[in-house]
Amino acid sequence: MVIVTEALPRFACPDWWAKLKAGETPMADVPLNADKAAKALAFFNRLRLPDVPGNPTMREACGDWFKEVLVAFLASEDPETLERTVWECLCMVPKKNSKSTYTAALALTALYLCEVPNGQMLLIGPSQNISARCFAQAQGMIRLDADLKRIFSVQDHTKTITRVKTGTHLDVKTFDTSIITGEIPVATFIDELHELGKKAGAIQVMQQIRGGGITMNGGQLMMITTQSDKRPAGIWKSELQKARAVRDGKAGLAPIMLPVLYEFPEKLQKMEAFWRKRENWGLLLPNLGRSINRQRLEDDYTNNGSISPEAEQVWVSQHLNIEIGLGLHDDRWVGADYWGKAAREVLTLDEIIRTSEVCVVGIDGGGLDDLLGLCVMGRHAETKAWQVWVKAWADRDVLALRKSIxxxxxxxxxxxxxxxxxxxxxxxxxxxxDICSRLKLAGRMPEQDGIGMDPEGVGSIIDALTEASFRIEDIRPVSQGYKLNAAIKMAPVKLKNGSMIHCGQRIMDWCVGNAKTEARGNAVIVTKAVSGSAKIDPLMAMFNAVMLMSWNPIATGVAGSDDYFAALEASS
Incomplete structure (x- = not known):
C-alpha cells in the first residue's frame, strides 16, 4: 500500500513549539546553496564584537540560532530551479538577545556577498538612537580587522559603508517617509520593526522597499524585532499576522517570507501562571548564557517588571514577547496577577480534606456548550489558609459546539x-x-450552607444531593452578577497575602487567564458573557465557594470520621 502525504507549504513549521521546547530554532528547514552558505558563515564568523571585552569573534560569541537564520536568508536555493527562495525574513526575538549587533553583522555579510555593482542596501532603525547604534556596531567591526578596512570604505558623516570592489553601499538611516528616494535597494534590514507600527506612512514605505523584489536584481528584506510594548498596530500587526500564517501553513503554497518567531503559543500567552514560571523563560531566549544572564534578568523582573500591572505588561512584552492583549488583558481579573504564586502543586484533594478544619463546595452548572465546575475549598486547621481544588465535566458535544477551544x-x-x-x-x-459525601463523612461539612451554587440550571444536581440524604439547609443558592462582587475582590487579596492557595491545576490556570471583568456601578463582575467563548466555569465555582467560606463556617464533625481517615491512610 502506498501512503501519500501532502507536502507542507513552503516555510510552514507546524512543530515550531516542539522545536522551541527542544532548544532548536523555530523555523522550517530551508534548502541551501552549500558554497554560498559556507562563504557567508566564514565571513560572519570572523567579525568581532566591538563593545565586548576582548572583542570575541562571532564564531565564539554568536549562538547557532542566528547563524541558521543568516545562512537561510543569504544562501537559500531551490534545488530544482536554483533560484533563491527566502526573499523576506521576519525574526521576532526578545530583548537583549543581541538583535542590533547581529543585524549589523548580517548586513555587513550581505554587503560582502553581493555582486550587484553600484547597488544600494539599507539598514533602517526606527529612531536615531537605534540607527546610530547599528552603524556604530558595523563600523566597529570593520575597524577591528585590517582586512575589512581594505574591503570596505566607511563614511562616518553619512553613515554609509561601501564595498570597494563593487561600489555597492549600505546606508544606515533613521526611518522617515522620504527614506526611499527612487533607488530600489537590493537588500533592506529593519531593526525593531514593531516601532514602525506606531509611525504614519510606514505601509507606503514598505511597499516601495518591496518594489525591489520584482526587479531583475531582486530585493531582499530582513526584519528583526521584539514584540511591541503596545497592542500590535499598523505595519507591525499585518507583518506579524502574515508571519504566523506562513509558519502555520495558512499563507498559500509558496510564500517568500521565512518566519522565525520566538513566542509562546497563544493559549500559553493567555495562561499567566505558565509564563510567570521563570523556568519557562529560557524557551524564548536563544542567547541565554551569552548576552543574557539569567539571574540579572530575574532580578530585573523582580525590581522593575513586577512592581505594577502596567510595568509588568511592558516588561513581558519586551523580554518574553508576550503580545499585549493576549498575556495581560486590560480588563483581566486582578487575581490573575497573583494566581501563579499561590500554586502548591503537591496539594491534592485528599490533603485538603485531611488538613482542613472545615470544607465547603462551590458548583457552577452550564448547558451543553459549557463546563460544569466544582470547587472544594478547605480552611487549614492551623494556618487558616483557604485551600482550593477543582474538577470539571462537559458534555462531549462541546468539542463540536466550541471548536475554537x-x-x-x-x-x-x-x-x-x-x-x-x-x-x-x-x-x-x-x-x-460522591465528593460532597466524602466531605460529610470526614466531618468537614458545616452545619448548613456547605454547598453553594448558581441557582440557574442546577435542578438535577440538587435532586441528586437530596436523594443522597443532603438536606436543603446544606445547599445555598449563591446570587451571581454584582452580588458576587465580594468574592471577586476578596480572592485577589488572599492570593496576594498567601492566605489562599491552590493545587496548581492547569484547568484553573486556563480559566483564570480567560476571566475578564466589567465595572457595574461600584461593583466589579466576572461573567461568562464578558469572557466570551473562553470558559471560566470552575473559577465561578470557586467564587461561590469563597462566598460560603467568607461566612466563617464551623464543621459539625460526625461520628465515624476517624474511620474515614484510617481508611484513607490504608488506601494510600
Missing amino acids: ATELEELVAAGELELVDNIEAEANPEIV
Whole structure:
C-alpha cells in the first residue's frame, strides 16, 4: 500500500513549539546553496564584537540560532530551479538577545556577498538612537580587522559603508517617509520593526522597499524585532499576522517570507501562571548564557517588571514577547496577577480534606456548550489558609459546539482535570454527590450552607444531593452578577497575602487567564458573557465557594470520621 502525504507549504513549521521546547530554532528547514552558505558563515564568523571585552569573534560569541537564520536568508536555493527562495525574513526575538549587533553583522555579510555593482542596501532603525547604534556596531567591526578596512570604505558623516570592489553601499538611516528616494535597494534590514507600527506612512514605505523584489536584481528584506510594548498596530500587526500564517501553513503554497518567531503559543500567552514560571523563560531566549544572564534578568523582573500591572505588561512584552492583549488583558481579573504564586502543586484533594478544619463546595452548572465546575475549598486547621481544588465535566458535544477551544479542552481531559461525558445527569452528578459525601463523612461539612451554587440550571444536581440524604439547609443558592462582587475582590487579596492557595491545576490556570471583568456601578463582575467563548466555569465555582467560606463556617464533625481517615491512610 502506498501512503501519500501532502507536502507542507513552503516555510510552514507546524512543530515550531516542539522545536522551541527542544532548544532548536523555530523555523522550517530551508534548502541551501552549500558554497554560498559556507562563504557567508566564514565571513560572519570572523567579525568581532566591538563593545565586548576582548572583542570575541562571532564564531565564539554568536549562538547557532542566528547563524541558521543568516545562512537561510543569504544562501537559500531551490534545488530544482536554483533560484533563491527566502526573499523576506521576519525574526521576532526578545530583548537583549543581541538583535542590533547581529543585524549589523548580517548586513555587513550581505554587503560582502553581493555582486550587484553600484547597488544600494539599507539598514533602517526606527529612531536615531537605534540607527546610530547599528552603524556604530558595523563600523566597529570593520575597524577591528585590517582586512575589512581594505574591503570596505566607511563614511562616518553619512553613515554609509561601501564595498570597494563593487561600489555597492549600505546606508544606515533613521526611518522617515522620504527614506526611499527612487533607488530600489537590493537588500533592506529593519531593526525593531514593531516601532514602525506606531509611525504614519510606514505601509507606503514598505511597499516601495518591496518594489525591489520584482526587479531583475531582486530585493531582499530582513526584519528583526521584539514584540511591541503596545497592542500590535499598523505595519507591525499585518507583518506579524502574515508571519504566523506562513509558519502555520495558512499563507498559500509558496510564500517568500521565512518566519522565525520566538513566542509562546497563544493559549500559553493567555495562561499567566505558565509564563510567570521563570523556568519557562529560557524557551524564548536563544542567547541565554551569552548576552543574557539569567539571574540579572530575574532580578530585573523582580525590581522593575513586577512592581505594577502596567510595568509588568511592558516588561513581558519586551523580554518574553508576550503580545499585549493576549498575556495581560486590560480588563483581566486582578487575581490573575497573583494566581501563579499561590500554586502548591503537591496539594491534592485528599490533603485538603485531611488538613482542613472545615470544607465547603462551590458548583457552577452550564448547558451543553459549557463546563460544569466544582470547587472544594478547605480552611487549614492551623494556618487558616483557604485551600482550593477543582474538577470539571462537559458534555462531549462541546468539542463540536466550541471548536475554537476544542484543543484546550482535549488537553485538559488528558491532564485528568476535565471529564467528557455523554450524559451530565447520569455521569457527572453521581461524582459530585460522591465528593460532597466524602466531605460529610470526614466531618468537614458545616452545619448548613456547605454547598453553594448558581441557582440557574442546577435542578438535577440538587435532586441528586437530596436523594443522597443532603438536606436543603446544606445547599445555598449563591446570587451571581454584582452580588458576587465580594468574592471577586476578596480572592485577589488572599492570593496576594498567601492566605489562599491552590493545587496548581492547569484547568484553573486556563480559566483564570480567560476571566475578564466589567465595572457595574461600584461593583466589579466576572461573567461568562464578558469572557466570551473562553470558559471560566470552575473559577465561578470557586467564587461561590469563597462566598460560603467568607461566612466563617464551623464543621459539625460526625461520628465515624476517624474511620474515614484510617481508611484513607490504608488506601494510600
